[in-house]
Amino acid sequence: MSPKSPHIFEFLLFDGFSNMVLASAMEPLRTVRMNLGQGVADWRVTSGDGAPVTSSSGLKITPDAAFDDGRGGRNLVLVAGYDVREQASPAFLTRLRRAVRGADSVLALDSAAWLLASAGVLDGHKATIHWQELDAFVDSFPRVEVLTARFVRSGPFLTCGGASTALDMMLALIRQIYGPAAAFGASTMFVYDPSRQSELNRGAARLQQKGSPKVLQATNLMVETIQSPLPMAVLARRVSLSERSLDRAFQRELGMTPGKYYKLLRLQHARYLSEETNLSLEQIALRCGFSSASSLARSYGGHYGRTIREGRTQERPWTVPDDE
Numbered sequence: 001m002s003p004k005s006p007h008i009f010e011f012l013l014f015d016g017f018s019n020m021v022l023a024s025a026m027e028p029l030r031t032v033r034m035n036l037g038q039g040v041a042d043w044r045v046t047s048g049d050g051a052p053v054t055s056s057s058g059l060k061i062t063p064d065a066a067f068d069d070g071r072g073g074r075n076l077v078l079v080a081g082y083d084v085r086e087q088a089s090p091a092f093l094t095r096l097r098r099a100v101r102g103a104d105s106v107l108a109l110d111s112a113a114w115l116l117a118s119a120g121v122l123d124g125h126k127a128t129i130h131w132q133e134l135d136a137f138v139d140s141f142p143r144v145e146v147l148t149a150r151f152v153r154s155g156p157f158l159t160c161g162g163a164s165t166a167l168d169m170m171l172a173l174i175r176q177i178y179g180p181a182a183a184f185g186a187s188t189m190f191v192y193d194p195s196r197q198s199e200l201n202r203g204a205a206r207l208q209q210k211g212s213p214k215v216l217q218a219t220n221l222m223v224e225t226i227q228s229p230l231p232m233a234v235l236a237r238r239v240s241l242s243e244r245s246l247d248r249a250f251q252r253e254l255g256m257t258p259g260k261y262y263k264l265l266r267l268q269h270a271r272y273l274s275e276e277t278n279l280s281l282e283q284i285a286l287r288c289g290f291s292s293a294s295s296l297a298r299s300y301g302g303h304y305g306r307t308i309r310e311g312r313t314q315e316r317p318w319t320v321p322d323d324e
Helices: 019-036 090-102 113-118 131-140 163-178 180-187 194-199 203-209 212-224 232-238 243-254 258-276 281-287 293-304 308-315
Strands: 007-013 041-047 075-080 105-110 151-154 157-160
Touching: 007 019, 019 041, 019 075, 019 105, 019 163, 019 180, 075 113, 090 113, 105 113, 105 163, 113 131, 113 157, 131 258, 151 163, 157 163, 163 180, 212 232, 212 243, 212 258, 232 243, 232 258, 243 258, 258 281, 258 293, 258 308, 281 293, 293 308
Parallel strands: 007 041, 007 075, 075 105, 105 157
Antiparallel strands: 151 157
16 A cells, blocks of 8 residues: 555664664665655654663664654654663653654554553553563563563554564564555565575575574573473474484574573573562572572573672662572
């Protein structure tokens, strides 16, 4: 279909946002405009007060304008990452509720669903969030039906987790607004000379030929079972492989055993929880599948070369509970 007037997308950025998430949502729109013409889509970047915003990797973005909560007729795209709890101030949530009422649609990327839920506008709706926030999201917002889908549409709201899910969500929205041909064109924007890549046995073709779907299925299971890790034999059986075949696939594609990768995911989640929450070390250990706080501490120190307490002192200003 060809829209009669441009669809306006406003990307409201928050300190700590992911460059990859922003690009995964914005670049498909650039491709649509390039393929269909300047008059079909437009976007601008804003911040709460119009000041520059700093991404999680330290890149500073100067917005086009300050966020105007009274403006209507836009697709509002919230892009948040780290420190989302600190950004959910009462004053901002009041502004956000007003902006939602006037928006055509509201997209929440990465951890931004936390802001919508804090504002109360997701009550009675389905939503998802970055997988590292899922447990806390469920605990904090019982009136929101939390799903583990790659992205979720519920009324005017679309929510997703990280960069790849943001791309999936934006492609689905492009298909709805501009049609399947536009969505297909946007989906191939990162593909360069695919026949040459296939000849050289590189790129997506290489991964598919070497069994990546099984590795992806296994890693998804690992993420879903971080709190109660599966034995390797069970994990292999769940993806219809022998332990030996699963081990070889991981060694070939990720350069490590599935057990090591599983542990790495759990340690990464432990680091995230230690830096972004006030959970005690014992609580973090339980949420990351370690038998005790001491077991987590040994593994954490061995991998990161510092203790969780040291990491919290450097990354977070708050006081860690005494029971750590």
